[in-house]
Amino acid sequence: xxxxxxxxxxxxxxxxxxxRPLLVTSCGNYRLRSRPEVVTHRPSGRKDYQLLxxxxxxxxxxxxxxxxxxxxxxxxxxxxxxxxxxxxxxxEQTEVYWVHFTGSEADAFLKRCRLDAPQGILPVxxxxxxxxxxxxxxxxxxxxxxxxxxxxxxxLQSLLIRMGRExxxxxxxxxxxxxxxxxxxHFFQEHYAQEINIAEYAASRGFSASWFLQCFxxxxxxxxxxxxxxxxxxxxQSLLENTDYPIGEIADAVGYDNALYFSRLFxxxxxxSPREYRRAHVAPDEKHPC
Numbered sequence: 001x002x003x004x005x006x007x008x009x010x011x012x013x014x015x016x017x018x019x020r021p022l023l024v025t026s027c028g029n030y031r032l033r034s035r036p037e038v039v040t041h042r043p044s045g046r047k048d049y050q051l052l053x054x055x056x057x058x059x060x061x062x063x064x065x066x067x068x069x070x071x072x073x074x075x076x077x078x079x080x081x082x083x084x085x086x087x088x089x090x091x092e093q094t095e096v097y098w099v100h101f102t103g104s105e106a107d108a109f110l111k112r113c114r115l116d117a118p119q120g121i122l123p124v125x126x127x128x129x130x131x132x133x134x135x136x137x138x139x140x141x142x143x144x145x146x147x148x149x150x151x152x153x154x155x156l157q158s159l160l161i162r163m164g165r166e167x168x169x170x171x172x173x174x175x176x177x178x179x180x181x182x183x184x185x186h187f188f189q190e191h192y193a194q195e196i197n198i199a200e201y202a203a204s205r206g207f208s209a210s211w212f213l214q215c216f217x218x219x220x221x222x223x224x225x226x227x228x229x230x231x232x233x234x235x236x237q238s239l240l241e242n243t244d245y246p247i248g249e250i251a252d253a254v255g256y257d258n259a260l261y262f263s264r265l266f267x268x269x270x271x272x273s274p275r276e277y278r279r280a281h282v283a284p285d286e287k288h289p290c
Contacts, residue, residue, distance in 0.1 A: 003028065003029075003030040004028055004029055004030070004138060005026065005027070005028025005029075005030075005138065006026065006027060006028060006137075006138045006139075006140075006141030006142040007025070007026040007141065008023070008024065008025045008026060008141060008149070012026070014046050014047050014048055014100075015048060015102060016047045016048060016080075016102050017102050017103065018102075018103070018104045019104070020103055020104065020153075021103050021104055021105035021106075021109075021153070022101060022102075022103035022105060022106055022109060022153040022156060022157065023101060023102050023103050023149065023153060024099060024100070024101050024137055024141070024149075024152040024153060024155075024156050025048060025100045025101060025102060026098075026099070026100045026141070027097075027098065027099040027100070027134060027137040027138050027141055027152070028097070028098055028138060029055070029095065029096060029097040029098070029134060029138070030095070030096055031056075031093075031094070031095040031096075031234070031237075031238065032057070032088055032089070032090040032092075032093065032094050032095075033090065033238050033241070033242055034090065034242065035090055036089070036090050036091075037087055037088065037089050037090060038087065038088045039086075039087045040084055040085065040086050040087070041084070041085050042083065042084040042085070043083050043085075044081065044083065045078060045079075045080065045081045045082045045083050045084055046078070046080065046081075046084070046100070047080050047081070047102075048080060048100050048101060048102045049077070049078065049079060049080065049100065049101050049102065049106055049110075050077070050078040050084070050098065050099070050100050051075060051076070051077050051078075051098065051099050051101075051160075052075060052076045052077075052078075052086075052096060052097070052098045053074075053075045053096065053097045053098070053124075053130060053134070054070060054071065054072050054073065054074050054075070054094070054095075054096060055072060055095045055096065055097055055126070055130075055131060056072050056093060056094065056095040056234065057071075057072060057088070057089075057092040057093045057094030057095060058070065058071050058072075058088075058089075058092045058094060059074075059076070059086055059087075059088055059094060059096065060086060060087045060088070060089070061076060061085070061086040061121075062085040062086065063076075063085075063119045063120065063121070064119055066119075068119075068121065070121065071182075072126060072185075073123065073124065073125045073126040073220065073221075074121065074122065074123055074124070075122040075124050075163060076120050076121055076122065077110070077115055077116075077117075077120040077122060078120060079107075079120070082120070095234065097130070097131065097134040099134065099137060099156060099159075101156055103153075109157065109160065110160065112164075113160045113161055113163065113164030114164045114167050114168055115160060115163060115164055115167070117167075122163060122167060123167070124163040124166045124167060125166050125219065125220055125221040126220045126221050126222060126227070127162065127166070127221035127222065128221075128222060128226065128230070129162055129221075130159060130162065130163070133155050133156075133158055133159040133162075134159070136155050137152050137155045137156065137159075140152045140155070166221070177215055177219075178219060180205060180207070180215075181215060181216055181219045181220065183205075184201065184205075184212075184216065184224070185220070185227065187201070188224065188227060188228050188231060189231060192228050192231040192232055192235070192254070192255060193232070193235075193253060193254055193255040194255065195255070196224075196228060198212070198213070198224045198225065201224075212224075229265075229269070232254040232255050232256075233254075233265075233266060233269055233270060235253075235254050236250055236251075236253075236254045236262075236266060236274070237270070237277065237281075239253060239254070240274055240277050240278045240281065241278070241281050247259055247262070247263065247274045247275065250262075250274065251263075262274070
């Protein structure tokens, strides 16, 4: 399991701070690759707020006695003292981002952003902006540069505002259209390493390319090509972390026959080269599985 997390003042202890309007106390993300499951069971909840965001795969949540199987593009908000019970399975290739926060105006801000939904289930869609903001919060907590507490609070506000906008957006598509886009997402997940012609895929399902592109972006927050790119890079990250395959083989495995182009693309979107990423995420004495 890959974990990238950071904690305010390097402390993992829950923190409630009413002296300031909003304070991020921890933030991170993890991807299940080797562990069969990750279970969380907190009958008494936590004293702070927690926002979970499913970037890929599924999450199994028990909320108010009801089981919910939630998919990518869904966030779950837990308020203080709310019982927490959820599980992620490796077979579903789950990737989760999370943030804990506190503050005297946290509840009011959540209400202004329309994030106080019953049971805390928020269908906010998929967006590269969410991942970028989570990543920046993690980095600020790790580096602890001047005024990082203020900046992480602003980044959290930006994230909540964007999620609130998505919830408030008028829904233009029917349930059948939603099912078609989820079918397309599943197809892309299965065939991301192959060359995919978006217009041909749309035609195979009986849709015009323009309708499909507009519908896909409206529902997921990204274009089909952006979605496929994220799948490729995410799986490349997993291979870099868990195997000792050469960079060229990894590039080919995720759909690029030009290793140099793959490396440039990886650096552009991840912020470091594949080799730098491998060095940063694999311990020197760690053995890769065959």
